[in-house]
Amino acid sequence: MAKNVVFSRLRRLEKNERLEDDLSSSCDSHEVHVLAVDDSFVDRKVIERLLKITSCKVTAVDSGRRALQFLGLDEEESSVGFDGLKVDLIITDYCMPGMTGYELLKKIKGSSTFREIPVVIMSSENVLTRIDRCLEEGAEDFIVKPVKLSDVKRLKNYMFGEGREKSQDRGFNKRKLQETSPSPSPTSSTSPEPSSDSSSTSSPSKLRSPTSLNSPTRRFKTSNHK
Amino acid sequence: MEIVGQLQKQYVDFINSLFREGYLDDQYVQLQKLQDDSNPEFVVEVVSIFFEDSEKLLNDLASSIQQQVVDFKKVDGYVHQFKGSSSSVGAQRVKNACVAFRNFCEEKNLDGCSRFLNLVKQEFYLVKNKLETLLRLEQQILQAGGTVPLIE
Numbered sequence: 001m002a003k004n005v006v007f008s009r010l011r012r013l014e015k016n017e018r019l020e021d022d023l024s025s026s027c028d029s030h031e032v033h034v035l036a037v038d039d040s041f042v043d044r045k046v047i048e049r050l051l052k053i054t055s056c057k058v059t060a061v062d063s064g065r066r067a068l069q070f071l072g073l074d075e076e077e078s079s080v081g082f083d084g085l086k087v088d089l090i091i092t093d094y095c096m097p098g099m100t101g102y103e104l105l106k107k108i109k110g111s112s113t114f115r116e117i118p119v120v121i122m123s124s125e126n127v128l129t130r131i132d133r134c135l136e137e138g139a140e141d142f143i144v145k146p147v148k149l150s151d152v153k154r155l156k157n158y159m160f161g162e163g164r165e166k167s168q169d170r171g172f173n174k175r176k177l178q179e180t181s182p183s184p185s186p187t188s189s190t191s192p193e194p195s196s197d198s199s200s201t202s203s204p205s206k207l208r209s210p211t212s213l214n215s216p217t218r219r220f221k222t223s224n225h226k
Numbered sequence: 227m228e229i230v231g232q233l234q235k236q237y238v239d240f241i242n243s244l245f246r247e248g249y250l251d252d253q254y255v256q257l258q259k260l261q262d263d264s265n266p267e268f269v270v271e272v273v274s275i276f277f278e279d280s281e282k283l284l285n286d287l288a289s290s291i292q293q294q295v296v297d298f299k300k301v302d303g304y305v306h307q308f309k310g311s312s313s314s315v316g317a318q319r320v321k322n323a324c325v326a327f328r329n330f331c332e333e334k335n336l337d338g339c340s341r342f343l344n345l346v347k348q349e350f351y352l353v354k355n356k357l358e359t360l361l362r363l364e365q366q367i368l369q370a371g372g373t374v375p376l377i378e
Contacts, residue, residue: 040279040307040310040311040314041275041279042272042275042276042279042310042311042314042315043310043311043314045271045272045275046257046260046272046314049260049265049268049272050260053260053262095306095310097303124309124310124313145310145313145314146253146256146313146314146316147314148253148256149256149259149260
């Protein structure tokens with residue numbers, strides 16, 4: 001059992017070193033500010049911690065409505081040039097009472113001010129048609145819950161880390177994809193997945209952990225079903 | 227130091243049994259990874275929220291099932307929430323019970339829903355008990371001056 005104790009001490013050291021790496025890599029003047037939206041208190045607490053531990057600033061709200069209010073997009077409140085903290089990323093749960101994550105996504109992408117903010121959807125249900133819908137509506141990525149530290153780290157890295165140039169390319173490709181009729185994205189290095197009738201449980205772990213160019217979410221984007 | 231060693235062994239044996247018996251899954255380990263000196267109470271906080279949330283959900287579930295006319299969509303909504311939160315803390319057996327429960331909601335099977343509400347309740351109180359024991363052990367280790375072993 002002494003082995004376990006040593007193991008745990010080593011792990012903590014390792015973890016602290018990793019944390020420092022994260023901090024130093026995001027040593028730009030601007031700390032990434034994430035708006036997290038989830039109606040579940042438990043999930044809010046977890047996502048908040050996941051984001052903080054990867055050196056992000058977090059604002060966590062419990063509904064799409066409140067998210068829009070925070071952004072200054074709520075129709076009922078006059079958006080008097082809301083000058084709050086700039087939001088770099090929105091991560092939202094899909095299933096929420098009132099406004100779903102999908103509806104929130106549409107509202108954001110429909111706003112000239114905020115449409116450039118990347119939106120990531122989280123869901124406990126690994127449903128291809130749902131994922132497709134979100135991606136087609138402009139979601140940056142789709143994470144299957146429960147969310148892990150590796151999901152958030154990966155997300156942060158390819159969106160705000162070294163992958164930043166790549167994300168610009170992705171942006172270009174995404175727009176190109178939307179302009180032309182559905183055709184395989186030049187960045188996807190593997191052949192497109194078969195249409196959505198395939199089992200929704202195929203490789204859920206892959207959905208959870210995209211890499212920048214080989215993102216399986218990009219594969220789903222290229223499916224021609226409609 | 228012997229006390230610390232004993233407590234740590236107790237802890238490791240206990241948590242391993244929880245994984246083995248399916249009470250907890252990897253997501254619990256994920257939560258532990260998020261705890262550090264800057265946030266030493268993280269797991270306790272999340273678990274406490276889970277306990278509170280769950281009690282409320284169980285009450286809501288009970289009353290929704292006892293209605294004259296049962297709104298199965300509403301029931302399913304509660305179960306979905308419960309499934310989500312239990313999954314987020316790694317309470318595997320609760321989550322699995324919720325998954326099965328939802329099938330009965332879909333089938334509008336009142337008897338099945340009733341039975342599974344009881345099962346979910348049972349599983350919840352079981353894991354609550356186990357987690358309380360686990361967290362108490364952690365406290366004891368820390369108080370004795372030791373560190374809590376991290377299981378992978």
